[in-house]
Amino acid sequence: MSDATEARLAALEERLDRVEDELAITRLVASYGPFVDGGNADAVADLWTEDGVYDVDEGFMAGREQLAAMVRSRAHQGWIKDGCAHFLGPAHVTLHGDTAVAVCHSLMVVNVGGEFGADAAFRVRRATAHHFELVRGGDGWRVARRTSRVLDGRPEAPALLRRGVTGRPA
C-alpha cells in the first residue's frame, strides 16, 4: 500500500468514526422517549453506565436500579396508563474523543381528556432542558450523567442549554 493510499484510508476511517459516534449518540438520545413511554424499564436503565446519574428537578437517581425503579414507579406507570409523550428534540452532539456532551429540549405532553374523541385534550406538563455527559465503553456509548431542569424561569435551565450546546460539562 502506498503512503498516499494509507493516508487517505486513515483520514476516511477517522472521519467515519466521528460520523458513527455522532449518529450513535443521537440514536441513544432518540431511544429514551420510546423506551420510557413504552415502559421498558431495563432498556431505559441500560442507556446509562452502571453507576450513571440522572439528576432532574423531580428526583435524583444514581445507578441502573434506581433508573429502572423510576420507570416501574406508580407515578410513571400512571403517566403511561393515562397517555403520555416524553417528546425529546433532536440532540446536538459535541464529541471529545471517548466522551461527549449532548443537549436537547423536551416536552412532556400528557393526556388529560380520557380516550381520544371530541373531548380529548393534551397538555404540555413541562418543557425541559437536558444535558447529557456520555462515555464510550466496551459496548458503545452510555450516559454517565444527565442533568435536566424545567424551563420555568429558574436560571439553571438556560445555563444547561448554554453549557450543553458548547460541549461543556454541566
Place this chain on the structure above:
Amino acid sequence: MSDATEARLAALEERLDRVEDELAITRLVASYGPFVDGGNADAVADLWTEDGVYDVDEGFMAGREQLAAMVRSRAHQGWIKDGCAHFLGPAHVTLHGDTAVAVCHSLMVVNVGGEFGADAAFRVRRATAHHFELVRGGDGWRVARRTSRVLDGRPEAPALLRRGVTGRPA
C-alpha cells in the same frame, strides 16, 4: 490493489452504506410533516411504496391513491386552512439490510385562535406513537407500513414504541 487496501476499502464502503441508509430514512421521516402540512398530496403518497399502508386510529389507508386522498380531503385541508403542525420528533432507526424499522413521537398542534396576535392560541390535539416499516426499492427507501396510535392510554401506543425502538415489526 493489495488485499489490505481492498479490505479497508470494502469495510469503509459497508460502513458508509449503513450511515447513508440511516440518514436517508431519518430524512424521509423528517419530510412527512412539511409535505403533509404543506398540502403536497402526491409527495406524501410517494413516501410509501405503491401498495403501502398507513394504519392510524383515525383511518386506514392502503395504496398511494388513498394516501393522497387523505391529504386532499376536506378535513385535512381544513387543518391547513386553520393552521396546523404535524410535528414529528427525531426518528430512531434500526437497519435490517434492505428493510428497516423507525419509531418516533409526534404532536399534532392546531391553531384555535385565528390569526396570530394577542388572542392567538395553539392546542396539542394529539400526541401519537409512530412505527414505520421501511423497504429499500429501486429508487430508495419507502414506507411499506406505518402504524400510528394516539397516546391516550390505549395499550397499543406504548407497545408500538417498544416494538419500534427495538427494531421489531408492529
Place this chain on the structure above:
Amino acid sequence: MSDATEARLAALEERLDRVEDELAITRLVASYGPFVDGGNADAVADLWTEDGVYDVDEGFMAGREQLAAMVRSRAHQGWIKDGCAHFLGPAHVTLHGDTAVAVCHSLMVVNVGGEFGADAAFRVRRATAHHFELVRGGDGWRVARRTSRVLDGRPEAPALLRRGVTGRPA
C-alpha cells in the same frame, strides 16, 4: 495507487463529504434553540453569515448586530426569565454543493404558571414553519436567510414547508 483504488477512494471521499455536510447543517439548526433559550446572543448571531437575514412575521433582522440585539431585547429576555422553549424539530436538509436548504417546524412553548409545581402550566404560544438557506464559507456552514411564518392559516407558512422540503429557495 491503481486507478481502481483512486476511484474508490474518491467516491468514498465525495460520499462522506455529503454526509458531513448534512450532519453539520442539522447540528447548526439543532443549536439554535439551546443558544436562543440560553441567551447566548453572539452565538445565535454567529449562526448566520455576516449579513444574514432572519425574516420572521414578528420582525425582520439583517446582519449579526440585529440578530444579537433580538436575543438581548427586553422581550426575549422576558421569555427566558419566565421560562421558554424554542423547540425546533429535526431539520430536513437538501444539499446543492456549496449551498443548501433546510426546513423544520418549531413550537414556542412558554411557561405561564410560575415555578414548577401543582399550578405550573405551559402553553404553545406559536407553531412555526422555518425555511433556511445556507451557504458554506471559510469556517463552515452559515444561514444566509431564514424565513419563518406562524402556522395560523396564512398561506405563506405551508408554502415555506413545501419549498423547503423540495430544496427550493423561499
